[in-house]
Amino acid sequence: MNEADQRATMPGESDERYQEGVVDLLAALAYGELSAFDRLAEDARTAPTLTGRAALSSMAAAEIGHYRMLEQALAARGVKVDQAMQPFAEPFEAFNSSTAPHSWLESLVKAYVGDGLAADFYREVAEWLDSGNRELVLTVLADTGHSAFAEREVQAACADDRSLRDKLTLWGRRLLGEAITQAQYVVAERDALSELIITGSGDLTGIGAMFRRLQSNHTKRMGQLGLG
Structure with a gap:
């Protein structure tokens, strides 16, 4: 089923x-954006340089801006964001x-891999929505600048340290497994969301193909970090 056919159905x-x-x-x-804000704000306080602290603080501010957009969109539907996120x-x-x-x-890799996987998932689902949503x-998924910053930091740290590179590679693989497990759990627990995804993807085979694409994108993203 092509993209036009999917939207028509x-x-x-x-x-x-x-x-x-x-x-x-x-x-x-929205909960993901709120969590990203919390994580980036905390990571900013532990950054080893002031440049890193400023960069992560700016990204955290962008994430809370995205959260506010979603809060307003839900409010326009008569839905309270705190109840909907629960x-x-x-x-x-x-x-x-x-994790x-x-x-x-490890914090940078987690944010890069975790946020990247989530963004890939939401972009997949977005293709099955009406134009406004x-x-x-x-x-909301617009890059806050975290990707380029994480790539520079991790590549530089691992350039001459094979042991560190191997350790972070294993860490990235663990994050992938945990993220997909939690995504599958969320979808399975929310009937309407599950129906939305099944309808959009066509069938269970389509969902399986979607998760394979997520894994493929993860492999590419790890390569961009310099982790194999």
């Missing part, structure tokens, strides 16, 4: 179940708890 904006799935998607994205708090925090970094570089999701 999506429910209309007046479809109640579709709108419920969209609210779940926006709420999950079902996603536990799985997000479970991921953060199981707590132990160094500045698709534009909102893609705007």
Whole structure:
């Protein structure tokens, strides 16, 4: 099924179940943005240089700006963001708890890999949304500058340290596994969101293909960090 056909089969904006799935998607994205703000603000305080501190502080500010956009979009639907986000708090925090970094570089890799995987997932789903919601999701996913900063920092640190490079490579693989496990759990627990994804992807085979694309993008992203 091509992209045009997929969109043609999506429910209309007046479809109640579709709108419920969209609210779940926006709420999950909002909690992710709020979590990213918290993480970047904390990482900024532990940055080894003032340049790094300023860079991460600026990124944190951008993330909270994205969160406010989603809060306003949900409010326009008569939905309170705190209530809508509540079902996603536990799985997000479970991921953060199981992947707590132990160094500045692990923090950078986690943000780069975790945020990258999440962005890839939301961009996939955005292609199945009506134009207004698709534009909102893609705007919220705009790069805050973290990608280029993380690439420079990790590449420089690992340039002459094979042991560190190997350690961070294993760390990246662990993050991939944990992130996909949590994503699958969230989708399985939210019926409307699951229906939205199944309808958009065509069937369960389409969902499997989507997760394979996420894994492929992860491999490319690790290569951009200089980690194989």
